[in-house]
Amino acid sequence: MLEKISDKFSDIVKQVSGKSTISEKNIQDAVEEIKLALLEADVNLRVVRRFVNRTIEEAKGEEVLRSVNPGQQFIKIVHDKIVGLLGDERQKLELKGPDTQSGILMMGLQGSGKTTTAAKLAKQLKKEGRSPLLVAADLVRPAAVKQLQVLGEQIDVPVYAEESKDPVKVVKHALAEAKKNLYNTVIVDTTGRLHLDEEMMKEIQRIHKAAQPVESLFVADAMTGQDAVKIAKEFDEKVGITGVVLSKFDSDTRGGAALSLKSVTGKPLKYIGIGEKPDDLEPFFPDRIASRILGMGDVVSLVEKAQETIDEDEAAKLQQKMASATFTLEDYLESFARMRKMGSMESLLEMIPGAKGNISEDDIDEGEMKREEAIILSMTRQERRNHRILGPSRRKRVAKGSGTSVFEVNRLIKKFEKMRLMMKKVAKNKKYQAQMMKSLGV
Ligand SMILES: Nc1nc2c(ncn2[C@@H]2O[C@H](COP(=O)(O)OP(=O)(O)OP(=O)(O)O)[C@@H](O)[C@H]2O)c(=O)[nH]1
Ligand SMILES: [Mg+2]
Structure with a gap:
């Protein structure tokens, strides 16, 4: 996880933090290296530029250059700025109280991890005391319903499915079923497409309207870097998203998607997927990930x-x-x-x-x-x-x-x-x- 970017940043941290005095030139050099590291990590160019300018501005302030430990001061500034890029605070799901139904809609491109993440979330929320119902509303891929049913069985969460070609109908029926059986959290899995297309957007808009979700989560494959960010933005403009789950973060060595997402879309990263198993989902903590990027240990x-x-x-x-x-x-x-x-x-x-x-x-x-x-x-x-x-x-x-x-x-x-x-x-x-x-x- 994040090995490549962390190696780069660890080097920079080592070089700078030991210095007892620091010059503007030192800062300039370090920032230049940070810039390269971020670009190599596939961070959005505009995000990198803004990051670099703000870091230089702050680091060149009197307090840093004259402080007792300027190297560490500088690292702290970089750390805080990275935390800022990642979204500052942990953002939880905003679900309603236990007596009110809360819908969670999963969306994203094909193979991004929607179905797996839906099950992971269900497991986590169940552990937190909620009572989830998974809804199989991917009626396009032949084995999609079965996949969710198998996962549901594994984690002991009920799955609503029916023979139908209309996902909107399925969602409506599932909501009624949830109401009847007092499931307070309805997690809807949807179809992924290879590319963004009109038809997909129209369908997801209809499902969104029917599900009235409190959380619309875009599931993005972390390894696709900036593409993931671009598509998240698109989904946000067309359907509206409330947050992002970065799946396959365990295989992402660069961190570009995580670092660009918040700045580009304005939407928070809420979870990361760190493996294929139902337990492999973690809340996204910006400060922890920043420390990991800087090689400071989590x-x-x-x-x-x-x-x-x-x-x-x-x-x-x-x-x-x-x-x-x-x-x-x-x-x-x-x-x-x-x-x-x-x-x-x-x-x-x-x-x-x-x-x-x-x-x-x-x-x-x-x-x-x-x-x-x-x-x-x-x-x-x-x-x-x-x-x-x-x-x-x-x-x-x-x-x-x-x-x-x-x-x-x-x-x-x-x-x-x-x-x-x-x-x-x-x-x-x-x-x-x-x-x-x-x-x-x-
Ligand atoms: N390593 C790793 N693999 C993951 C993670 N999340 C999902 N996967 C794998 O990615 C593949 C696709 O996951 P799915 O959940 O089926 O993706 P999907 O978005 O539902 O796919 P479609 O329904 O076909 O659009 C599966 O092999 C998952 O096991 C993750 O966080 N880490
Ligand atoms: Mg799926």
Whole structure:
């Protein structure tokens, strides 16, 4: 997610933030690089120009150049400006109270992710206590109704479907059905077309009129960059949209669509799709994405994610262990299970500031995790609690027992020692302590 643009910005941040004095020329150079990075990310040219001008204007202010830490001041300005581009605050869906019916209309081009997103949203809203009904109003693509029904079954949300050629009729019937059965959130999936055409717009306008949605969400494939923005604008002018969901954000390395959308359409980005599964939908938080773009790590997301899976007491106990450097292989073993619960290590790593350099890709290989687990499981309890007693013959035994090699056992122990050392260092810094603990699933 956002790897390309983040690499570029991380470099710029590194160059600038260390400087104790900063000249107008430094700012000019950094901004020039930012401009290139944004253009490469496929951000709308006009948006880039405005961004650059405003950043220069603000950065050249007296307060920045004369401040104690001008480099960081400058980065803060860039960060805030990016947050601004992304839309400032998180924008929630504006649904009515639980006793009133709220319609949500999904629209977009073919294959953009409407049907999948409809199901993801249904799942999320159900978790939030609403009672959703999915409506199969894509009557053009042969398998569309079935696709929604399968998804509905997966997430245990009812799907309204009927044999018909008229989506407007289907929507009307679905609304009546929802009223009767007290479904307060009606999510309508519609047909996607390859290109914008008159017929499509007319149909979606009719559906819109029938559904009277409180939210009309345009689902855009993030990877299509500026095209997604252009089409969103078109839909907004012809039908009216209330927000955008950027799907396939997990595969988007550049971020151009996210960075241009708000400025060009004036409409907020509400969610991002981060995978194909029903759980892979996240609210869009501009400040978190900005931090990720700048390579500053998405600390808040990480902490929240960790909190969902970690028992607070347990965390506090282990935090204590880490600070006093009594973290053992036994604790390390336990952390595997937690890491699995929290999702893939790779996605976690992206969120930890500074982790990219400190923990290598090898360290997070899931296959290796399994091997390490086997190695630790082959140790005696005593060995797990004090790895120092693992001399050559014990290591040999462990290698045999786990079906690995002495080389792999040695490597694990070396890595573990390196990790302990890192933890000790981190433990001195209160702020990073909590983050690092959580990053290790501890
Ligand atoms: N990686 C990834 N894949 C996604 C995401 N959202 C959707 N997809 C995939 O994109 C493909 C198209 O998704 P659909 O939901 O069927 O798209 P659609 O807009 O309903 O397509 P049509 O109904 O044919 O117009 C599917 O293979 C989805 O699994 C996402 O956030 N990340
Ligand atoms: Mg579909």
